[in-house]
Amino acid sequence: MSQTAFITPPLIGRDGELARLTGVLERARGGAARAVLIAGDAGVGKTRLLDEVAGRAARAGTTVVTGHCVDLGDVGLPYLPFTEILGVLAADERYAAVLATHPAADRLLGAGADPARDPGGRLRLFEDVAGLLADLAAAAPLLLVLEDLHWADQSSRDLLRFLLSRGVLHRPGPGRRLAVLASYRADDLHRRHPLRPLLAELVRLPAVERLELRPLPDAEVARLVRALPERPLPEATVRGIVARAEGNAFYAEELVAAAGADADGVPSALADLLLIRVEQLSETAQQVLRTAAVAGRRVGHDLLREAAGLPEDELESALREAVGRQLLVPRDGDTYAFRHALTREAVYADLLPGERSRLHGAYARLLAARGHTAETAAERAHHYRESHDLPEALTASLEAADHAQRLGAPAEELRHLETALDLWSSVPSEARPGADGVDPVTLTLRASAAAAHAGDSHRAVSLTRAALAEVGQDADSALAARIRYTLAGNLLTVDRLQAAFRYSSEALALIPAEPPSRTWVWAAATHVMAARHLGADETALSIARRALGAAEELGMADAQADLLVSLANLEGGGRRSAQGQETLRQARELARSARHSPVEMRALFNQAISRFEAGDLDACLRLLTEALERARRAGLLSSPYPLGMRHLQLLAMYTLGRWDECLRVAADAEAGLPATGAFAAGPALYVAVARGDLGAVERAHALLDGPFNWMGTLIAGIVLTDAASLRGDPEAAVERMRATLTALGDDSGRRPDVTVRLAALCLAAVADRAAELRRGGDERELRRWTDTATELLEQARGSAGRDEEGRPQGPEGQAWLARAEAEWAAAVSGPDPAAWEKAVAAFGYGDNYEQARCRLRHARALMAAGRGAEAVECAREARRTAAALGAVPLLERADELIRAVPSPGEDRVAALTAREQDVLRLLARGRSNRQIGEELFITGKTASVHVSNILAKLGAASRTEAVAVAYRQGLIAPEPTGSG
Known part of the structure; x- marks a missing residue:
């Protein structure tokens, strides 16, 4: 038994179906009886959904009864699911009185006459069962669950037809508080299945509806897979399980249970289950299925006929049988496909080794006989390899790699190249392809380029290192240099900056600059990028200008373009300047x-x-739309720069407040992102945090799993720092910021641009903590946090004042600096309305959410200054933005502040509760929180909460100010002094 049998898997990805069934139950509770027929393939989650619905119904006071149909062959036990239901009811004394008035229970339980031998007895039986259910529903709402109708006996089908068409659903009175949920396997309903005509009849009834459970989307299967095991699975394993499960929850659970034991095969328990249906076919149909399994998931009719060696009529009969049992499904182009890939895997694994090899060889020869077309190269390579014809497999693999390259499919090109490299040493030299440039080193270099284009940067590094290891001491210097600068470029994509600089330096040293050569130019272009990343801008600028001249002399437009991009970042005002923009335009046209x-x-x-x-976010999005379309056509969507553009696109949408669009685009993109590109969907996590989604923290931590990824670390740092700040935990916020900056730092000593944002987020929590300590009078702890605030502000100023290019940051960085300045002022001396007004204006470049957050902080500062009316107006403006964005936490805080400020003419004393008025009078006497608690018989912590509420309602920043405001507004009177 698999380990998944011992746990209840979470219900994931069925929110819509659950809401629909819950709605049916609610209407039934109100007297509108309904029935739902739930269809879905085996394992798709019908039982799990019904269990969830039944559990919720029972907790709401509904009586839930369940009957199961069982596969007992062609002749089953009559009324089996209803007998089970009545047996459960009979065993419960609460239903004894109702059962006593309905002899149907005794008859179905075997105590009465046989209805088949009693003329008219069958109708009376059906009426009695309907009456019993109506009486039960009159006593309490009733949910009747029938599982696995595809196995129902004829008598049970007839009784169900009566109940839904003439019985309890149509009776007047409280007995209509009934819902019937009946499930069946859609993939078991062959053309002559006896349930098919009944279903067609029932769905035409007005009180009956059909619900189809479709396979789960990949994103939901991934959530399920991550939720199942006690230990986290590697992301590559998760993706493999998602791909193989094809939306089937049960298959996913079985694959998770087998992960680590036989990750590549079908778990034995699952294979046995899948093969049971195959073994119900005739021997000829089984032979056709075995032959089709060797072809792959899909096979053409003609190819299958030739491989199976069957006459056309026998083949068609076998195919009709397999299609009728829904093991194969017809597809376009006169082809057939297995309904589920795991069925194909199970059939394939069940083949004998000799049978498998023979059939692969047959397919390879048949495909080759049709001509060595590029479209069949991948198939031929696979079949030749599995039939152990390795020379032909090597040749076909190289053809397939060339074809994939022409189509812009780098992941497939990489797979074929790695297959060729695996085969190389096993093929005699005389049988290898003799084309120029076909050798292990050049193939490995080509594979590294394909890996980089496919977004597998770490694999690209490994392959280039392998190529370097293959090169001997007497190797051609140009090839040795090419390998090194290629390795340097790949190392840059995985943030190994020092190593990249070292290898690009070695590449330059191997090739003389004069006379200029293509190899030297590309080595120089790579070295420029490596030097710039390490802050060696002067070195980078000097080499870039020299290399640009050489590229122009040699007519290397591609290298010219690459060097111009570097120069746009190095010269003058950088890429944001007019000069930088023109240089980038030239680079783009040249490339x-x-x-x-x-x-x-x-x-x-x-x-x-x-x-x-x-x-200029709108211009940014317009450029990205065009760029990503070009990347898609070139097959480069998963390569480093397009991944960065996908991230930037979502970031611009997030910043502009187009949050729903951001989430939708992120969800569409996530399934196709490589493991190293998970960061590209990161801005969706910013939306999740702002909307109060607690799962965002877990997903942010997942970005830190596996090999180091600079962008993933940055996004996780922002999400986790902001989340800690929002929950009022400055210790965790500061700790996360420091860990993030340590991870993102390099040997140049320059601060990452994100420093100013992280510092501002931390300062928000620090300022709130300082305000609490100031109210509580803890001067020592207050001093510690004000010192922390000053340290954070210095880091923010250093980052915003000098970005990674050595120039002041743009509007975004300056806005975060303005917020950091305002938070620092609040921490060290109290809220400053002018500082917050500046921060609000700074985010006016387009970041609506951050502007709204600053507006709310501005409102708090206005309250503290006694400017209540302005504070309310400011908070209302923030509230409007929060409501439009769905930023619930911000919306709630805005509402709290608005409620805390009385409207003009409102009695300020009435705004304070009686307990708060007592606390205020003791505050005026100079009592501490502990003393207030002792006098009012409450805890010191409760007293502190009351003090905080008073300060908020009076718009005061300190206890002393609150007392002064209270005296000024007549909320308390000075106590008379005695004469002694």
Whole structure:
């Protein structure tokens, strides 16, 4: 038995279906009897959904009774599910009185006459069962659950037909408080299945509806997989399970249970279950299925006929049988596919080794006989390899790699190249392809490029290192340099900056600068990028200008474009300046004319991010739309720069307040992101945090799993720092900020641009903590946090004043600095309305949410200054933005502040509760929280809460100010002094 049998899997991805069934139950409780027929493939989650619905119904006071149909062959036990239901009712003394008035119970339980031998007895039986259910529903709402109708006996089907068409659903009175939920396997209903005509009849009834449980989307299967095991699974394993489960929850659970034991095969228990249905076919149909399984998930009719060696009429008969049992499904183009990939895997695994090899060889020869077309190269390579014809497999693998490259499919190109590299040493030298450039080193370099384009940066690094290890001491210097600068470029994508600089330096040293050569130019271009990342800008600028001249002399438009992108970042005012923009435009046109898509992607990314940094978000999005479409057509969507552009697109949507669109685009993109590109959907986590989604923290932590990813670490740092700040935990916020900056830092000593944002987020929690300590009079602890606030502000100023290019940050960085300044002022001396007004204005470049957050902080500062009316108006403006965005936590805080400020003419004393008025009088006497608690017989912590509420309602920043406001507004009177 698999381990998944011992746990109840979470219900994931069925919110819509659950809401629909819950609605049916609610209407039934109100007297509108309904029935729902629930269809779905085996394992898709019908039982789990029914269990959830039944559990909720029972907790709401509904009587729930369940009957199961069982596969007992062609002749089953009559009325089996209803007998089970009546047996459960008979065993419960609460239903004894109702059962006593309905002899149907005794008859179905075997104590009465046989209805088949009693003329008219069958109708009386049906009427009595309907009456029993009506009486039960009259006593309390009733839910009748029938599972696995595809196995129901004829008598049970007839009784169900009566109940839904003429029975209890149509009776007047309280007996209509009934819902019937009946499930069946859609994949078991072959054309002649006896349930099919009944279903067609029932769904035409007005009180009956049908609900189809479709396979879960990949994102929901991934959530289920992550929720199942006690130990987290590697992300690659999760993705593999999601792909193989194809939306089936049970298959996913079984694959999770087998993860680590036989991750590549079908778990034995699941394989046995799948093969049971295959073994019910005729021998010929089984032979056809076995032959089809060797072809793959899909096979053409003609190819299958030739491989199976069957006459057309026998093949068609076998196919009709397999399609009727829903093991195969017809597809376009006269092809057939297995209904589920795991069925194909199970059939394939059940083949004998010799049978498997023979059939693969047959398919390879049949495909080859049709001509060595590029479209069949991948199939031929697979079949030749599995039939152990390795020379032909090597040749076909290289053909398949070339075809994938032409189609812009780098992941497939990588797979075929790695297959060729695996085969190389097993194929005699005389049988290897003799084309120029076909050797292990050049193939490995090509594979590393394919891996980089597919977004698997770490694999690209590993392959380039392998190529370097293959090169001997006497290797051609140009090849040795090429390997090194390729390795340097790949190392840059995984943030190994020092190593990248070292290898690009070695590449330059291997090739003389004069006379100029293509190899030297590309080595120089790579070294420029590595030097710039380490802060060696002067070195980078000098080499870039020299290399640009050499590229122009050699007519290397692609290298010219790459060097111009670097120079746009290094020269003058950088990429945000007019000069930088023009340089990037030239680079983009050169790369496009040279048909060098990766360099064009780099130029487009820099153009887009320069617009973002300048605060022109609409222009940024327009550029990204065009750039991502070009990346898609080039097959480069998963390569580093397009991944960055996908992240930037979501970030711009988030910043502009287009949150629903941001979430939708992120959800669409997530399924196709490589493991190293998970950060691209990161801005969706910013939306989740702002909307109070607690799962955002868990998903942010997942970005930190696996090999280090710079962008993933940055996004997780923002999410986790903000989450800690929102829950009022400055210790955790500061700790997360420091850990993030340590991880993102490099040897140059420059602060990452994100420092100013993280510091501002931390300062919010620090300022709130300082305000609490100031009210409580804890001077020592207050001093510690004001010192922390000053340290954070210094980091923010250093980051915003000098970005990674050595220039002041743009509007976004300056806005975060303005917020940091306002938070610091609040921490060290109290809220400053002028500072917050400046912060609100700074975020006016387009960040609606952050502007609303600053507005609310501004409102608090206005309250503290006694400017209540202005505070309310400011809070209402923040509230409008929060409501439009669905930012519930911000909305709730705005409402709290608005409620705390009385409207003009409102009695201020009435705004304070009686207990708060008592606390205020003791505050005026100078009592501490502990003393207030002792005098009022409450805890010191409760007294502190009352003091905080008083300060908020009076708009005061300190206890002393609150007392002064209270005296000024006549809330308390000075106590008379005695004469002695």
